[in-house]
Amino acid sequence: MSFKVPRGTQDILPGESEKWQKIEGIMRHLCHVYRYPELRTPMFESTELFQRGVGDSTDIVQKEMYTFEDRGGRSLTLRPEGTASISRSYVEHKMYGYADQPVKVSYLGPMFRYERSQKGRYRQFVQFGVEAIGSKDPAVDAEVIELAMRVYQEAGLKHLKLVINSLGDKEVRDAHRDALIAHFEPHIGEFCADCQKRLQQNPLRILDCKVDAANPLIEQAPQLTNYLNEESAAYFDQVKKYLDALGIDYVVDPNLVRGLDYYNHTAFEIMSTAEGFGAITTLCGGGRYNGLVEEIGGPESPGIGFGMSIERLLLALEAEEVALNIENDLDLFIVAMDEDAKLKAVELTSSFRVKGIATEIDYAGRKMKAQMKAADRLNAKYVIVLGGSELEEQAANVKNMETGDQEKVPFHDLVNYLLAHK
Template identity: 45%
Template sequence: MYQAPRGTSDILPEEQAYWRFVEQKVTSICQLYGYERLDSPVFEDTGLFARSVGPGTDVVEKEMYTFTDKGGNQLTLRPEGTAPVCRAYLEHGMPNLPRPVKLYYYFIPVFRYERPQAGRYRQHYQFGFEAIGEDDPALDAEVIDMAWQFFLSLGLHHLSLQLNSIGCRQCRPIYLNALKNHYASHATELCTDCKVRLERNPLRLLDCKKSSCQAVADSAPRSTDYLCSECRVHFSRLKEYLKLLKIPFTLNHRLVRGLDYYTRTVFEIQPRDAGAQSTLGGGGRYDDLIEELGGKPTPAIGLAAGIERMVLNLKKQAVAVPPFPRPQVFIAHLGNEAKDEAIKLASRLRQASTSIIMATGQRSLKAQLRQANTSAIRHAVIIGEQEVKSGTVVLRDMTNARQKTVNPAALPGLLG
């Protein structure tokens, strides 16, 4: 027997109500904030991701699904959503559009070769949005506001917004240097992982969870103390705007994010009783990315959020989502002539926009009604030999067991 590949899963009918619910909230928030949808291909040139996400990151180094196609092209199933949007932005001349250009994507499959665990998969789905071409901290605030309002609109409670600024290409190197010096002077206290991080990706040192490293992290220099004057002003304006908007945020000096393209503002939204894979959504500025991909210097900011984690939290917090709509009518029949009539009736009603499940096979009326019942269908239409003779049908209301003989032409008007 075949199984779905490791780390992938089927989204079964009983799950769909959650996914539909999220989709509806995504579309409405994006419409509310003036974002337009962009769908990009599932795979891209490997170089696009290697370059933007960063050659030293785990995502690029060991998690990409990369393959060579028959034409010899190096391609990669997308491990994230921002780089493709930036590629499309450049490819289709969007720098000429009024700024900022606001784009969103929804339900894109994202692939990373990782060991699966709660809330983490090899193929998962993301929603995200990007605002490209503006460095005003008011835009940062709007993006964070949009993310915050979105998660609230899902009905999730006890969320926390973590915020930090990691500086720009002027001030970040100075900070990284200070950070490295600090850690180097505590090198003997560090775990083996952190010794590697010190060389490869010093920002990641900050979120090591080992207690010995936590102590070093607690006394480590903070990126916000090393911001250049522009970045400092930018960050403090952002905080003012967030206060203006009454969005509660927690400054988190350890929040760094794992992709190299982030600059200045970084943020994450997490449920407060967080498990291991807690982040619902995260994002930040990537002011150098468009330039890195061959465009003119163009500041930008965005967010990505994982749909599975939303669904996980909707269930955990017992949020009631609208049920998937059931067909209105079940058509039961007895005998061959009645079946012919039933087939014709089903077709006519569907053309009149009435949703129908018609019994197939030759089962007893009891079995047919049992199916209508378990399928949670409100009305049953029954056609037997008597009805065929008189040109009528029996309409039964399954919620109260009342039924009457009616003319089939009158059916559409009789269905609640």
């Protein structure tokens, strides 16, 4: 019987995993600079958390969640996104009582959604995100957007487009909701079954429908920005001013709504404009979610954040033909001629590794010529050959594989020599 990786998942093999580590390193460095320390939450939570936090009308809750019942009869769900879990942790640990607000955190880990698997979209995917909870300052919105942009720029992407919109406050969304229902209701039979359900649940989601995206009624729909009250419009203007001050280019798209129920005020997406990237251009999405913390039992604590897929970031790098600078050099390969030499090689290898010198030896019992070929395939900078004479003299020739030069070095001085020539 043969086994294969489950559909919608992938093995990330050596050679690829180094790229992931490089990207994750960029993310962690920027989170340190921007002061977003990591918060780690469980990979499964109470199902009700996502129903209340993400929203019953979303595709995630209705179609995509991996939900199961444990032995105690409790309904649990593998996390489909990060914000609800972070908000739950914020409430549970009473972070709203911290002296310094907003509480800024980051997360990085696997998420799970049962959706049609395709290139760059998996049922288990790795998401990086940040959340800033406890402030309604529009400057925080600009900071979060800048951080997301910096991740892509630091990774080497150049073909980026930032799209922003305001979803307004509850008063604005209620007025816009009524206008959307009046607009779509006479023709709702032309739309897919999901949109017909959304008409009363959350008509804003019709604007985000992939099935009916070409329907002219979507293009003609009342724009939310036309319903912004004075407070919401002023807030959005401040966000744009801060983005202008940061030198961040953006496009205002009145039809940008985002797919989760908890968003309000600022919403944004970062897209790839690289040729050949694919039909789905979104790399990252986020926005403000004032009211989410209250929805799950906490006090009034406005927040903003984003989530981005590492898989799609790597696809964008591939589309732009950006090569990541991966540091995976092998400093030294030790060739052992016999068992006595192998014993010494094992001893030396350990002493070198303790000092941070990347070292490898042969474990396949190969002859000297085959070991030298292995050293060459692994791009070893230096090679040491150990045999009877080297053991007797307590010294070995260190060969520079690039120049072919060799230098005899006593065993007791090998560490210092290799550190000096790394």
